[in-house]
Amino acid sequence: MDQEIQLPEKAAGPKxxxxxxxxxxxxxxxxxxxxxITFANVVVRYLTNISFAFTEEFSVFxxxxxxxxxxxxxxxxxxxxxxSYLVEKLPxxxxxxxxLAATLMVCITFLGLVVLGxxxxxxxxxxxxxxxxxxxxxxxxxxxxxxxxxxxFGRVMGVMIRLLRGGR
Amino acid sequence: xxxxxxxxxxxxxxxFAGVPIAASLGLAGTLVIAVTGLGIMAVPTNVYAGxxxxxxxxxxxxVLAGAIFDRSGVAARLLRFTxxxxxxxxxxxxxxxxxxxxxIGGISGSGPACTAAVGGVMLxxxxxxxxxxxxxxxxxxxxxxxxxxxxxxxxxxxxxVLVPSATVPALFAxxxxxxxxxxxxxxxxxxxLSLRYGFGAQAAKQPKPPxxxxxxxxxxxxxxxxxxxxxxxxxWFTPTEAAVMAVVYGLVVGFLVYRSLTLKDLYQILVESAExxxxxxxVVGLASVFAWASSTLGIVDPIAKGLVRLGGxxxxxxxxxxxxxxxxxxxxxxxxxxxxxLPLFVPxxxxxxxxxxxFGVLMTYNIAMGQFTPPxxxxxxxxxxxSGASMESTIKWDLWLLLSMFFGLVLxxxxxxxxxxxxxxxxxx
Numbered sequence: 370m371d372q373e374i375q376l377p378e379k380a381a382g383p384k385x386x387x388x389x390x391x392x393x394x395x396x397x398x399x400x401x402x403x404x405x406i407t408f409a410n411v412v413v414r415y416l417t418n419i420s421f422a423f424t425e426e427f428s429v430f431x432x433x434x435x436x437x438x439x440x441x442x443x444x445x446x447x448x449x450x451x452x453s454y455l456v457e458k459l460p461x462x463x464x465x466x467x468x469l470a471a472t473l474m475v476c477i478t479f480l481g482l483v484v485l486g487x488x489x490x491x492x493x494x495x496x497x498x499x500x501x502x503x504x505x506x507x508x509x510x511x512x513x514x515x516x517x518x519x520x521x522f523g524r525v526m527g528v529m530i531r532l533l534r535g536g537r
Numbered sequence: 538x539x540x541x542x543x544x545x546x547x548x549x550x551x552x553f554a555g556v557p558i559a560a561s562l563g564l565a566g567t568l569v570i571a572v573t574g575l576g577i578m579a580v581p582t583n584v585y586a587g588x589x590x591x592x593x594x595x596x597x598x599x600v601l602a603g604a605i606f607d608r609s610g611v612a613a614r615l616l617r618f619t620x621x622x623x624x625x626x627x628x629x630x631x632x633x634x635x636x637x638x639x640x641i642g643g644i645s646g647s648g649p650a651c652t653a654a655v656g657g658v659m660l661x662x663x664x665x666x667x668x669x670x671x672x673x674x675x676x677x678x679x680x681x682x683x684x685x686x687x688x689x690x691x692x693x694x695x696x697x698v699l700v701p702s703a704t705v706p707a708l709f710a711x712x713x714x715x716x717x718x719x720x721x722x723x724x725x726x727x728x729x730l731s732l733r734y735g736f737g738a739q740a741a742k743q744p745k746p747p748x749x750x751x752x753x754x755x756x757x758x759x760x761x762x763x764x765x766x767x768x769x770x771x772x773w774f775t776p777t778e779a780a781v782m783a784v785v786y787g788l789v790v791g792f793l794v795y796r797s798l799t800l801k802d803l804y805q806i807l808v809e810s811a812e813x814x815x816x817x818x819x820v821v822g823l824a825s826v827f828a829w830a831s832s833t834l835g836i837v838d839p840i841a842k843g844l845v846r847l848g849g850x851x852x853x854x855x856x857x858x859x860x861x862x863x864x865x866x867x868x869x870x871x872x873x874x875x876x877x878x879l880p881l882f883v884p885x886x887x888x889x890x891x892x893x894x895x896f897g898v899l900m901t902y903n904i905a906m907g908q909f910t911p912p913x914x915x916x917x918x919x920x921x922x923x924s925g926a927s928m929e930s931t932i933k934w935d936l937w938l939l940l941s942m943f944f945g946l947v948l949x950x951x952x953x954x955x956x957x958x959x960x961x962x963x964x965x966x
Contacts, residue, residue, distance in 0.1 A: 393808045393811075393812075394808075396807075396808065396811035396812060396815060397804060397807035397808045397811050398807075399811060400597050400601060400807055400810060400811040400814065401807050403594065403597060403598070404598065404601060404781055404784050407594065407598065407777060407778060407781040408781050408782075408784075408785060410778070411774065411778050411781065411782065425591055428591070428594060429589045429590070429591055429594070430589065432588065432589070432593065432594055432597065432818070433585065433588045433589050435597065435811050435814065435815060435818075436588050436814070436815045436818035436819055436822065437815075437819075438811075438815070439811045439812045439814065439815025439816070440559075440815045440816070440819045442812060443812050443815060443816055448812065448816060449557035449558070449559060449560075449816055449819070450557060450558045450559070450649075450816060450820065450870060450873075451552075451555055451556065451557040451558060452552055452553060452555060452558075452868055452915075453555050454868075454918055455553050455554075455555070456554065456555040467554050467555065468555065470554065471551075471554050471555045471556045474551060474554075474556045474560065474561075474564055475556060475557065475560045477564065478560040478563050478564045478567070478823075479560075481563075481564075481567055481580070482563075482580070482581060482584060485577060485578065485580050485581040486581040486584075486585075488578065488581070489578060489581040489582060489585070492578070510589075511581075511585055514581060514584065514585050515581075
């Protein structure tokens, strides 16, 4: 019983022209900073009476960035939760068509987020909406939704290109 | 076509075509909002606001803590300690699989991920010891599905975000007894079947690890749940803070006590846990579009009323809900189920004055059962793929495990203190 228990090595992911390391490092930095801020919060609160609560706004923003950036690298690795059972039961030809169609649907989803997210950020910029916590203009947070959705969209396009190149 | 039919129909169509669940939810929601003219700008607003919630910060923090505990060899020491207690006789590997899944599970909040993690080690060990692949796959799938009951469970955190009156500490505490119950409910048939058919007799000749030494090694790991639950009990920490304390504790144990972690490991841990959390949070974000569409269409109320009007009273309604959850649990993970169906069920539960903590645990227990109910069960698919067993070969064993889990469920439904006693004693409301 000397075996180590560990998660099976996650698939290293396909060869991509733009290295996945970019998103991986960014996501790792986000979660690391999140842990540091939260820990600092606890320490500061127990040692002093100073409330660190204004960091909440920033933490929450970092979490959104981590989600989108991490989703981008996971997209290339095919790691998002999905049900492949039925598609795998299909014979090769139809299965290939369904895979292409499914990938196209994911493309549309994130393209939609790019366009609509950009409109949301622009609206907030136009109407000079400010955040309740730090009083910063909110568009500097929300503008990352379309930008990072663009990154995810790019990764889906990569999946699509590899599917088309690989044929069935 | 009624927009509600379109919404759910599109979602299921996309999902069964292999579109990731997050994208299926987001796209179905977006299209229905666009078609019905409910205000398309609700889409980006809901995605952003759905993720940007402070209580959700507990998710990446617990995932990070879990990854650190995994990598620092804490889990391996727990496994050795479990073996020291249980021994190496017939059926012991099956029981150890279940216990280990309980201990290291719950972190990812996803049954399939836990099945893959536990199965990666235990399936091979079981098959080498002479367990038939179908049996090993069934036990691993069942073990991996029940981990969402054991604190710290990400599924409970999501439930609490959606149902704020059920606090995270209360849910964590409430999950303890049902979690142990599920563990016993699975171990008993696994053990009896092994004894009956003589599975794992070869492994019995190996010596047991010494009890005290393995206890000493596992001591630091055993203290972690005390720290997490104890910290929340005394009101020192919020769930997010308790998670970050677990992170710090895991780092101290990994770097200073066991000296098993390196900085390179740490980077890998950060990447993995950020990506795991991203997968969960993306589902949360895009599911809020779906949930917004379904609540704005006003389909919740008629369905809830219809369910109540079906008759059968309180017990009838709860049986319908449970059956439904087992069925959707066959193909959806717990978190997605909560996000999609809680807005529907919570008003019903409130109508009957059910305790929402009890209801959350009950829902989770049902979802866990669904995750290893053949023929569609996600967890069985994972364990079958890892072990090379066919789905058909698992069914014979799986049904015994399900039957036993079902008795546990009956106990929880008929005797709510089984869920509510621990939070009561600990003073969580």
